Amino acid sequence: MSMNIGTTTVFAKKSLGVEIIEPALTPPTHKIPTLPAKPKLGSSKPKSKRRDIPEGLWTKCPKCNTMIFDKELDENLKVCPKCNHHFPITARERIHSLVETCTFEEMDADMSSVDILKFASYESKLERDRKATLLKDAVVTGLCKIGAHRVGLGVMEFGFMGGSMGSVVGEKLTRLIERSTEKGLPVIIISASGGARMQEGAFSLMQMAKTSGALAYHAQRRLPYLSILTQSDYGGVMASYASLGDLILAEPGALIGFAGPRVIKDTTQAELPPGFQTAEFLLDHGLIDAIISRREMKEQLITYLDFMGSGKKAAAS
Numbered sequence: 001m002s003m004n005i006g007t008t009t010v011f012a013k014k015s016l017g018v019e020i021i022e023p024a025l026t027p028p029t030h031k032i033p034t035l036p037a038k039p040k041l042g043s044s045k046p047k048s049k050r051r052d053i054p055e056g057l058w059t060k061c062p063k064c065n066t067m068i069f070d071k072e073l074d075e076n077l078k079v080c081p082k083c084n085h086h087f088p089i090t091a092r093e094r095i096h097s098l099v100e101t102c103t104f105e106e107m108d109a110d111m112s113s114v115d116i117l118k119f120a121s122y123e124s125k126l127e128r129d130r131k132a133t134l135l136k137d138a139v140v141t142g143l144c145k146i147g148a149h150r151v152g153l154g155v156m157e158f159g160f161m162g163g164s165m166g167s168v169v170g171e172k173l174t175r176l177i178e179r180s181t182e183k184g185l186p187v188i189i190i191s192a193s194g195g196a197r198m199q200e201g202a203f204s205l206m207q208m209a210k211t212s213g214a215l216a217y218h219a220q221r222r223l224p225y226l227s228i229l230t231q232s233d234y235g236g237v238m239a240s241y242a243s244l245g246d247l248i249l250a251e252p253g254a255l256i257g258f259a260g261p262r263v264i265k266d267t268t269q270a271e272l273p274p275g276f277q278t279a280e281f282l283l284d285h286g287l288i289d290a291i292i293s294r295r296e297m298k299e300q301l302i303t304y305l306d307f308m309g310s311g312k313k314a315a316a317s
């Protein structure tokens with residue numbers, strides 16, 4: 001019995017059809033919580049006299065200061081249950097939250113950047129982020145199913161060099177768009193990026209034209225492209241594929257712009273309105289079409305895809 005703790009689904013499956021030793025009247029549907037390890041008092045920060053809170057159990061919301069139980073936060077797709085603050089989420093977590101189980105067929109997972117300009121410490125930064133994210137570069141692409149729709153999905157990883165777009169990000173997205181065009185599928189790209197990757201110089205900038213060109217061919221076939229802006233989206237990414245969606249959606253509180261506020265203020269010498277680069281401000285000013293909470297994203301995407309595909313089905317029948 002003890003070996004089954006923590007893997008309740010396996011336990012339930014294994015007990016089917018075999019002799020049941022003891023009736024499991026209420027099989028636990030959630031992972032059985034293990035007792036937290038006893039915090040080592042005074043080991044991490046000996047100078048702090050505050051009550052020790054074991055790390056990795058609670059997270060403080062930066063917006064409303066509520067302490068949230070990590071398990072609760074994970075179950076809520078990393079959205080604060082009190083104030084709806086959207087915490088950053090990894091590309092893998094996001095894919096998991098959107099696509100139907102076991103339908104994601106990843107493309108070009110092993111493609112990785114070359115330090116062609118011999119840019120100082122680029123190699124070591126790539127290595128550091130490969131280890132931290134277990135990805136080869138800042139985007140994950142693949143074909144998958146969302147609801148009943150087969151789509152091409154690209155998700156950027158902000159944790160990999162700020163989600164910056166170098167030659168690999170551009171190439172992977174272009175291949176995704178081209179494959180989707182070939183197969184007649186909608187494309188969804190979820191961006192989180194500081195912009196073009198300076199360590200690859202002009203090679204990064206060329207990705208803007210390449211991805212936009214691929215999207216133009218995709219659009220010629222009248223296939224839907226949905227761009228979703230999350231966390232923060234700036235520079236060359238915002239100036240190319242992220243702003244080319246037939247529908248441009250954003251998560252609440254996402255920061256969206258070309259240059260950062262400090263650069264704009266210094267350049268224009270003008271006073272900027274408060275919150276002018278937030279998704280909420282840009283919705284009011286027409287740059288984006290809707291703000292959708294992460295918790296409703298999947299449902300909404302299915303509704304949009306139903307709507308955008310319905311014209312095609314009507315024409316075919």
Ligand SMILES: [Zn+2]
Pocket residue numbers: 061062063064065066080081082083084085
């Ligand atoms: Zn909060």
